[in-house]
Amino acid sequence: MTVLTFSLLVCASSLIAGLVGALTGLGGGVVLVPLLTLFFKVDIRYAIGASLVSVIATSSGAAAAYVKEGFSNIRIGMFLEIATTLGALLGANLAARASTHAIAIIFGVALLFSAYFSRRPRSQAEREVPRDRLATRLRLNGSFPDVDGVRSYNVQNVPAGWSLMFVAGALSGLLGIGSGAMKVLAMDQAMKIPFKASTTTSNFMIGVTAAASAGVYLSRGYVDPGLAMPVMLGVLAGSLLGARILVRLHTKWLRLGFSVVIVLLALEMLYNGFSGRI
């Protein structure tokens, strides 16, 4: 394959990954690395480096749109970013020591988790929870625009959410993914933040988390410009498109389809990791 053909094919696949990633709130990064390693036969370390920088583009591009719509709670994001960036530093340093087989296997397991958690019944829209003392002190309770006016919400289980965020950050630094599924899990399931606010705040946080490990990857020589270029441009175009249609889209079927794809990629990653092909 020539550089031109490769770039165009990778760019087109990344566009789809970015679009679906933004729509489901699971991030394009989760399918990017399997896509590059399994179909384009890219070494997993190059794939992780390219995925990591494009994750920043996805997050920042989509977050700009969401922040203006008022979906993201900046305080929740900032408070939890302390956990995710610390985790990301740990993850990036683990990545230097782990073998590619181990990374492929952990990746497969992380994919299965994202598919599982994206299938869990998410909390009902009418959920009413009391005010939590710690969350109130930290000024985490917020509001966001919904179909019938502005909806306010109360945040719960701050320590559990914070710990899950640390793990999400570590996975992000180790695997070069945004860890969107785990961030949404921490906010939606543990902290009881409404789903739409969770996905958008997650998207908003992903860029900062990824930036914490991206510098480490760049200086380690994991970021190849020839590979990162089509990935980043494709993912960015896809995520910008996704942010435009999120508000009026019914995500149920999309999430179902995406989780099926994720399970298949997970099995393939596990097989390749265990058989030593990656």
Next chain:
Amino acid sequence: MRLEPNWTDEKIENAVANLLRAGVLLAALIVLIGACLYLVRHGHSPVDYRVFRGEPADLRGVRGIIHDTMSLRGRGIIQLGLLLLIATPVARVALSVFGFAKEGDRMYVVFTVIVFSILVYSLLGS
């Protein structure tokens, strides 16, 4: 810092959104320029990412990337765009420090400074 009552959450959110959009678009533009040069010059070369070699030293650090950009190397220019992309969330956090300070929210100034320090450490400490 002086408390300005007209500096609201909404204003911070707008400033953050504009910064993110500008940073990402500028990064994408630079990557695109580098991509054109790279594809015109090397578009027909064979591609192989199967074997991990690691990037050459000039594509691993700020100084080398700027040097390559000045000599109009496609790969160097792409890397400059990627570097700018990595810097965008860091700038966003820096802007939030300023925003929370203007709002008089000391607790969140502290939280944001912690996040900023972690980011700077990760970028410069490695």
